[in-house]
Amino acid sequence: MSETVTIPPVTANLTGERAYVILTLADQLCGVPVLAVRDVLADQRIARIPLAPPEVAGNLNLRGRIVTAIDLRKRLHLPPREAGQAAMSLVTEQGNELYALQVDQVSEVVTLPAADLEPNPPTLPAIWAEHAEGIYRMENRLMVVLDVGRLLAITPAQAS
């Protein structure tokens, strides 16, 4: 297993603040609630699964548990990563199953006031709007808050 980044126990506190893990996907800044993330993994050996939906990158072995890796670029209809560009993964659990969300880069954990979360602008492309909870305006960039549950709702129909 390659090195694992441990996330400090920052949680949503009573002052109405929320903690997010900041990641990038094709230069877009995104955030995932820190409570949804179990592990952050560096590049992993991933076993491909034949006939799986295209967004399913494969399986990986996380300390004896099988984790299904989802390529978020494919999931969000972004262009594929350039050859040689290693992916990082956020491990999340849903219904007793572990999933690894493959992203380009995981940078930091930030705490933001809940009140600052703005709804999705109506012009947001459908594929983003479908999987975003809202937008934060950071200093000079926008950060899309991703809804992990909806990202994992991959139906076989979508695959074909």
Next chain:
Amino acid sequence: MDDLLVEFLTETNESLAELDLALVRLERTPDDAPTLSLIFRLVHTIKGTCGFLGLPRLEGVAHAGESVLGRMRDGDLVASPAVVSQVLAGVDRIKLIINGLGATGQEPAGDDTALIAALDEIAAGRAAAPVAVAVAAPASVVDAPLVETAAAPEAGLAGQTIRVSVDVLEELMTLVGELVLTRNQLLQISRATGTNDFTTPLQRLSHITTDLQEGVMKTRMQPIGNAWNKLPRLVRDLAHETGKKIDIDMRGQDTELDRQVLELMRDPLTHMVRNSADHGLETPAERRAAGKTETGRIMLNAYHEGGHILIEISDDGRGLNAGKIRAKVLANKLATEAELAAMSEAQIHGFIFRAGFSTAAAVTAISGRGVGMDVVRSNIERIGGTVELASVDGKGTCFTIKIPLTLAIVSALIVRAGSERFAIPQISVMELVRVGRQASLAGDTTSAEASAATLMAVELIGTTPVLRLRNRLLPLISLSTLLRLEKDTSRPGSDGTVVVTAIGSGMLGILVDDVYDTEEIVVKPVAPILRHVTMFSGNTILGDGSVIMILDPNGVARAAGVSAHGGNGRGDAPREVCLAATQHSGEQVALLVFRAGGDSTPRAVPLSLVARLEDVSREKIEPVGAGFVTQYRGKLMPLVSMGDAQTCLTRERQPVLVFAEGGRSMGLMVDEIVDVVHDHLRIELGSDRPGLLGTAVIAGQAADVLDTGYWLTQGSHDWFAGNAASNTRQKRLLVVEDSDFFRQLLVPTLTAAGYEVSAAASAAEALRLRDSGLVVDAIVSDIEMPEMSGLEFARAVRAGGIWAHLPMIALTGRASAEDAEIGRDAGFSDYVPKFDRAALLSSLAQSLSDAAAGMFGDAGTGALAREMTV
């Protein structure tokens, strides 16, 4: 002790512990209504159950206690310390009786009148004055031995069984699964690095892990009888509704299997029994008209075979009517008339497993409610099992279900297709065939010669690859094509391997690029988003840490559009069912052909005698004394060579034929396994070489036929020597069998098992032996014999003479319920399929007194294992 009683004791012991706590709580808070009703309920349950079980003493005490508690619950009586003490005294008495019950299975003698009177006094509302006397009374009333039992309550049943939640067991199983994986990983690293300080502790860790795995598996095992216990009632009700007379005969209820499998099998089994009762069996009038007994029989039989459980559900009803099925198939447009004409009867029968098929003209309230055999089949296949069917019109139907012992950890074959590896569960793998693929697939006729030399060739019908395997056409599916894998260009090589798998009643060849090894894998379910890919039954982590998918051959067949059930033309000859061994000297038998001992003459052995084939790597063979052993599943298996053992050790991989019997097994090291052929087995020339029965012509070539009995004794003399010593007098058997081959096979087998065996080649000869005064303890006889059949022979033996009361065991290829019935009527005590060595030995042991049964226990094997490890 009665199961019911054991359960009652376990339950009551739990209740009593709870009762003590509750009563003490009540004393502190006398108006605590929930506690009071809890106490009342507990005592009431005890009273009710013991009335049912016929335990008058216990019932009397419990009843008196209940009366008092009833008054308290109704508010007529306050739970004063005096009253509570009296009730506690009653509870103590109950405990005392329960302990006595646990120790002896009987209610202990004793007088409770004083106690009951005191309780009744209180219940009647009279003063609780005699309390002191009553509390003191028990001690004086109780018999001395009872005090002793009471003093050691932990030694009773309460200490032996505890209830553990299923969740805890599941969690344990998961953890053990992870442990097995980690162990495999460590072993792999250790193999790669060679011997070092870790090797020995790692070996121990490995053994302990295996033991732990087995132990935890055991906790999940439940007798199949648990899934059956509702069936007699079901059948009774059905018989009532339909006006039929039905007997249900259940055998092998104690056969244990994983509770997860058991749960999944419950519904299919119930459905099949219901089907048998509703559709299979006729009304008494119809049965009379058909010349059968009025009462129909449904037989369930469960037994272990290899790593699987076989469950047979048979009835002696009207059987499947191929004509009706054919008509229905045409009506439902499941096949054309031309297709049907080309099908065998068994293939037509197979249509009942198709979706939406029901031959019952009218949908009755009982079966035919839309849940058909197709659901049963898919339920069974979902857990990696198969179901097969054999039916004779007018005679009956028999379903054979083969399911794995457990779903959690299975043995799997690791194969490669493209650049990916996959696991195929061993349960469905029948054989591996190396083929010259590329050459033939390319359709290049010039290269056909090259591949024809040693490899079987894949042929094309149109664009469909098929393999001609022993005169059958085997449908082939290329795994890389099916899974749309890219060709792995980094690994050149034109050869492939066909994994021949059993799907339903047919066979399918899965073409893979490479076959690596077998590995014990921990099956993990696939993520929900992958469930639609039905070709995979799960995924697993290999010893090297990589994650691979587990293939489901049935899913592969479905995905490739190959129907295993009848729609497949002439290609899939149905395999024999129910009749595990129809082999007879005049019939074709499956024979394993191999070479051994450096001899160029091929050797043959009936396949049914071989438990499995192993390919053991050189480093896993360890010398012990003058012989060799290898480890298999944490146990030592002796290895015997047919020639010079040293030459065997020069090979990287050693093919081994494993013969198993009871809990022990031995391996015969051979040079190479040549083929499996179906042929007549007629020994033309006898042999005086030890270990060989003689020579037979097999597939047009002379081959030496192996004497397995001889090689079993070679496996270890200790087993038999030890057993014989513990057995003061060897039991004598008479074997009556007309076929030279079977006689020569049986006699050494039975001798090896510690019997003194006489043999007769005909019933007449046997009767002459009787009249000459031969003393034997049991008779084993064939049924189908010329001149005088086994049935006539049995009648003749039973008619009088010195053997009239001996146990008689029939050997037959036809072990159907009906045949067994006829056999029993003729005087046979048991009916055993031919070639089923284990069944014969256990039947003999059972028939011959408990003293003989001890001979087949595990004690011998255990002692051997210890000796070898020391």
